Amino acid sequence: MSADVALSTRLGRAKRLRRLAEAATGWGLALPAAVLMLALILIPTASAALLALTDYQLGARRVSFIGAANFVEMWRDRVFWQAFANTLIYTALTVPLSVGLGLGAALLIEADPTGRTAFRTIYFLPVTALLVAMATVWEFILHPQLGLVNVALRQIGIAGPDWLASPDWVLASLGFIFVWQQTGYNMILFLAGLKGISPELYQAARVDGADRGVERFTMVTWPGLAATTLFVTVITTLYSFRVFDTVAALTQGGPSNASNVLLYNIYREGFVYLRTGYASAMTLVFLALILMVAMVQMRARRGHSA
Numbered sequence: 001m002s003a004d005v006a007l008s009t010r011l012g013r014a015k016r017l018r019r020l021a022e023a024a025t026g027w028g029l030a031l032p033a034a035v036l037m038l039a040l041i042l043i044p045t046a047s048a049a050l051l052a053l054t055d056y057q058l059g060a061r062r063v064s065f066i067g068a069a070n071f072v073e074m075w076r077d078r079v080f081w082q083a084f085a086n087t088l089i090y091t092a093l094t095v096p097l098s099v100g101l102g103l104g105a106a107l108l109i110e111a112d113p114t115g116r117t118a119f120r121t122i123y124f125l126p127v128t129a130l131l132v133a134m135a136t137v138w139e140f141i142l143h144p145q146l147g148l149v150n151v152a153l154r155q156i157g158i159a160g161p162d163w164l165a166s167p168d169w170v171l172a173s174l175g176f177i178f179v180w181q182q183t184g185y186n187m188i189l190f191l192a193g194l195k196g197i198s199p200e201l202y203q204a205a206r207v208d209g210a211d212r213g214v215e216r217f218t219m220v221t222w223p224g225l226a227a228t229t230l231f232v233t234v235i236t237t238l239y240s241f242r243v244f245d246t247v248a249a250l251t252q253g254g255p256s257n258a259s260n261v262l263l264y265n266i267y268r269e270g271f272v273y274l275r276t277g278y279a280s281a282m283t284l285v286f287l288a289l290i291l292m293v294a295m296v297q298m299r300a301r302r303g304h305s306a
Helices: 002-051 069-076 078-111 116-128 131-141 148-155 170-195 199-207 213-224 226-241 245-251 262-272 276-305
Strands: none
Touching: 002 276, 069 276, 078 116, 078 170, 078 226, 078 262, 116 170, 131 148, 131 170, 131 245, 170 213, 170 226, 170 245, 199 213, 213 226, 226 276, 245 262, 262 276
């Protein structure tokens, strides 16, 4: 009897040691990611939240706690609201176009295998280009006198505007550059989604009388791409919210803040005017927008899976 008790005791101890070893292995594997998340996300976010409650200026030796004064100033700041509105308008212009063109390019490439690899490479090339470097090329293309766009318009009797200096056209011009680059990336995502649709579904649709391409698209392709379309839309929305490089390289927020967007406004307040506390408050608002988009994606994905 004592031998059985001793054996069960040793087995129980071995199981506990095994569980502890598994737990230690799991924590060890998760530790590098946890440290990176803490260093790159949690600590900077907490620092921004603390600085948003102060009047800290970059390089200042004294810091005063001012509570919600930065957020009150933001509420009354016309430049902030113009940058906020410009960001929303920019997103509303670019997301439907880049998602729609990416889907159209993917459908065209998938429909005909001839030159498929070459076309995929051509469409994806803008994604690999460094946008800050390409901004110089676009500045020449959109030049009011020498630019290729206005030269082509003059050939048909149309006087093109100064695309990057006109308050009416600057945001659309920057949006076109974003669509030019983002379309190839969205095309690759849609091509991956199309690979996941079984060819048997198209055969079944033909049996049901869906002979035309539009009917097969509405009955098979579009429902099969629902999850991919949601992912592409959310990713494109996040990228459009984060527009900065083209604004900094081409317009610096001008003319008259017509192309000023949230990220550039945060940069200008924090690193040009050195108002770090106020820039931190705007950063929290920007993070709240990103979180809202992420929550919409999560809820939509849950509804789709249900």
